[in-house]
Amino acid sequence: MIYISTVSRRGSSHADCNEDSFYYKQSDNVITGGIFDGCSSGKDSYFASKLFANVFRKTIDEYAGGITMTKDLKLITHAFFKNLKKTANYIGLIEEETLSTAILFLYETETGNLKVKFFGDGVAYVNNDELKIYKIDENNQPDYVAYSLNNIIETENFRKYWDLKKSVNITTKDFSISSDGIFSYKKSNGNEDFPVETFLAQDNFLYKNPASLKRKLNMIKNKGYDHYDDITIIRIINE
Amino acid sequence: MDNLNLHDFNIDFGNFDPGEISSDETINAVLIVDVSPSVAAYVKDMNTAFKDFLEEMQKSHVAEKLMVSIIEFNEKTIVRSGFQPVSSIDPAAILFRPCGSGTALYDAVLAGITNALNYRTNLENSGVNCNTLIFIITDGEDNSSGNQAAKVRKVLDDTLKGEKNAFSFESILFGVGNDADFEKAQKDMGIRHLAKIGNSGKEIRKMIGFISASISKSSGTNVQVVF
Secondary structure, three states, X not given: OEEEEEEEEOOOOOOOOOOEEEEEEEOOOEEEEEEEEEOOOOOOHHHHHHHHHHHHHHHHHHOOOOOOOOOHHHHHHHHHXXXXXXXXXXXXXXXXXXXXXXXXXXXXXXXOEEXXXXXXXXXXXXXXXXXXXXXXXXXXXXXXXXXXXXXXXXXXXXXXXXHHOOEEEEEOOEEEEEOHHHHHEEEOOOOOOOOHHHHHHOOOOOOOOOOHHHHHHHHHHHOOEEEOOOEEEEEEEEO | OEOOEEOOOOEEOOEOOHHXXXXXXXXXXXXXXXXXXXXXXXXXXXXXXXXXXXXXXXXXXXXXXXXXXXXXXXXXXXXXXEXXXXXXXXXXXXXXXXXXXXXXXXXXXXXXXHHHHHHHHHHHHOOOEEEEEEEEEEOOOOOXXXXXXXXXXXXXXXXXXXXXXXXXXXXXXXXXXXXXXHHHHHHXXXXXXXXXXXXXXXXXXXXXXXXXXXXXXXXXXXXOOXX
């Protein structure tokens, strides 16, 4: 049985909009998904991340029934970038309007094989016997996909770009993908140090409830912690 | 099920399990309804309006997060339903029938508010933010309660001292007809708002309309009472 919980919430430093987005799709044997974090110094960064999520959704839909293994993530990503380029051209977007990170994953539900690919800051938590944390931190100056988009449509250039980017390949029954907002928690009151990351990525509180992560964020807030950056998490437990 | 046996009343509310709530926020509406014999004059209109209200709420944008508890009272307090998702309530099954011989207004309100506060605490401790609305519908003054109005007032005053609760907890007394000093009851119990209405079908429907509008507007950060 697969249990999926998601949350995406605006951080306290953003007055108006949550600049994160996400999308996932569960098919018979795989779950494909992505988290997208718009660049705050870009233009309409909430739009950039939502654009990425919607184009990613379209890309996955075009593969309906065809995604079976983690190696398909490379093909999907190339198709995703091509669709991004096409969409951006069609509606006349400038580069500043397309600045978003992308953390993409593909999970085989029968084998437990997980592949994650990072195009920008973010983190993957893998909860096997212990919690392993795979963090990508480009000092808040990620090499945005938009900077290379013209180039990487071509297959050979895409292959080189793909090989440069960090990835995680592992087998697991419990993992979370998160934007880097998870590191922006600060204590606003109270003395107790609260282990935010392990509570979100390892603790099994109401894990069968799809609202588990949303409720956990409320509980963390009630303990006097707040996140100044937007936070988006997808957690998948395969029982 | 999360059973809350209130010691004073030996009442089992049978509230919905907080662990099963698949939302991170709820609107908890308590309806405390007088069914003493005098309500016979308007109970038919009230039943019709109430059925329509439930059906409307089940189709509304708040349906996923609305929890409803229904308490009726005469000289006794009777729990028709603890907090349950509105989608699980059969509108046709909730019929108020005048019976009994007295009006234990303070006991019923105290039981309803206490259960609402306990449930709210359970939910908030497990990451569910709540807006709580208490609606009391009566046509008479208290003549049967074992508890004083001051006890209700103390519970409400203590609750509203918390800054968080001040904007997420509301109480309204609907006084039906002209036979009672509803202002006194409101003040003695510390109920925040009072609305006096007639017992015609039109007035009863208007009252139920206030209730549904208040609930609909209470999705989000603050509770809003709509008159």
